Amino acid sequence: MPILKTRQEIDKLALGEVLEVWADDPAAEEDLKAWAKRSGQKILEIEKTDEGMRFLILKEK
Numbered sequence: 001m002p003i004l005k006t007r008q009e010i011d012k013l014a015l016g017e018v019l020e021v022w023a024d025d026p027a028a029e030e031d032l033k034a035w036a037k038r039s040g041q042k043i044l045e046i047e048k049t050d051e052g053m054r055f056l057i058l059k060e061k
Contacts, residue, residue: 003035006057010041013059018044024052032057 010019021032029046032055036043040061047054 003031006032006035007039010039010057010059015059015061017059019057019059021055021057022052023055028053028055 006019006021009021013019023029023032025031033043035041036057042058042060043055044058045054045056
């Protein structure tokens, strides 16, 4: 899920809810970390699997 889609989905959540994001782009880890820092969200977990990377993002703002 690109950054734009992640931002759209996180905007739908209430504070304290968690969004699960799957990505297969190797640059996604750095991109999502930078986006989370800029937007005030918190990445709770990054899991690397054979299918790609799974991110759990906590909505803090």
